[in-house]
Amino acid sequence: MTKIISIANQKGGVGKTTTAVNLSSCIATIGKKVLMIDVDPQANATTGIGIEARDDGNTIYDVLILDKNMKESLRKTQIQKLDIIPSNIDLVAAELELIEFKSRESVLRRKIIDLINSLSEEERYEYVFLDCPPSLGLITVNALTAAHSVLIPVQCEYYALEGLSQLLNTIKRVKNSSNPRLSIEGYLLTMFDSRLKLANQVESELRKFFGERVFHTKIARNVKIGEAPSFGKPIIIYDPQSMGAQNYMELGKEFIRRNEAARKS
Numbered sequence: 001m002t003k004i005i006s007i008a009n010q011k012g013g014v015g016k017t018t019t020a021v022n023l024s025s026c027i028a029t030i031g032k033k034v035l036m037i038d039v040d041p042q043a044n045a046t047t048g049i050g051i052e053a054r055d056d057g058n059t060i061y062d063v064l065i066l067d068k069n070m071k072e073s074l075r076k077t078q079i080q081k082l083d084i085i086p087s088n089i090d091l092v093a094a095e096l097e098l099i100e101f102k103s104r105e106s107v108l109r110r111k112i113i114d115l116i117n118s119l120s121e122e123e124r125y126e127y128v129f130l131d132c133p134p135s136l137g138l139i140t141v142n143a144l145t146a147a148h149s150v151l152i153p154v155q156c157e158y159y160a161l162e163g164l165s166q167l168l169n170t171i172k173r174v175k176n177s178s179n180p181r182l183s184i185e186g187y188l189l190t191m192f193d194s195r196l197k198l199a200n201q202v203e204s205e206l207r208k209f210f211g212e213r214v215f216h217t218k219i220a221r222n223v224k225i226g227e228a229p230s231f232g233k234p235i236i237i238y239d240p241q242s243m244g245a246q247n248y249m250e251l252g253k254e255f256i257r258r259n260e261a262a263r264k265s
């Protein structure tokens with residue numbers, strides 16, 4: 001089975017794209033076949049993995065709005081087992097254009113199902129990660145409808161928990177309408193600075209509320225993580241020795257461990 005995970009939080013700058021790029025890269029490096037789908041018009045996941053965000057007729061916009069075959073839009077990345085469906089700024093228009101579609105919430109889901117059905121056993125992806133835009137609009141709702149689970153990055157700062165209830169309401173709404181199977185993959189503490197009392201408070205609050213749903217692995221604030229995207233490289237290639245690379249590799253292992261344990265039970 002292919003598991004589809006949306007990385008979502010309507011707050012901007014909390015580490016969604018960084019997590020999409022680096023978790024995908026680490027899991028692929030561990031040896032699982034992974035697809036990352038960039039569904040943010042800002043296309044930071046596309047450029048962050050080293051692919052130019054241009055309108056070449058093979059972007060997620062073409063897939064969603066012009067009914068382009070998703071398989072034809074697959075691109076290889078510098079990581080052997082990681083492919084991507086790129087985005088570009090055209091996707092801004094999709095937020096409005098999708099309104100006209102019938103079953104407008106499940107356009108992306110149908111395209112992903114078609115893709116999965118068209119792949120051979122060898123081509124099959126084990127995990128598909130969707131990098132969501134910073135809003136709770138129709139594109140994010142499409143991503144939540146397409147997914148088995150949601151991974152929620154939480155930046156350890158003031159008001160970190162503010163807005164989470166809005167996201168959880170949207171998730172609940174999607175569960176009650178277009179996607180009853182949707183679950184929470186986990187909450188991920190990002191840009192963590194253990195020297196800050198506030199960061200530690202956010203952590204203990206999150207663990208108190210959400211218990212085991214919070215990943216044990218925390219992503220520390222690390223300058224190398226901030227630099228890597230401008231070189232179009234995931235952190236494990238840009239600086240494999242960095243704390244950031246170690247954190248995301250640890251997260252990749254935890255993610256796989258949890259999923260393989262859940263599959264057996």
Ligand SMILES: Nc1ncnc2c1ncn2[C@@H]1O[C@H](COP(=O)(O)OP(=O)(O)O)[C@@H](O)[C@H]1O
Pocket residue numbers: 011012013014015016017018019044134190191192219220221222223225226227229244
């Ligand atoms: N652990 C980290 N340490 C340092 N900088 C980070 C870290 N995670 C993300 N960043 C930087 O913070 C900014 C916002 O992260 P990003 O992943 O783009 O957030 P989002 O996709 O949620 O808007 C980016 O410039 C990114 O490089």
Ligand SMILES: [Mg+2]
Pocket residue numbers: 016017018040044132133
């Ligand atoms: Mg982003």
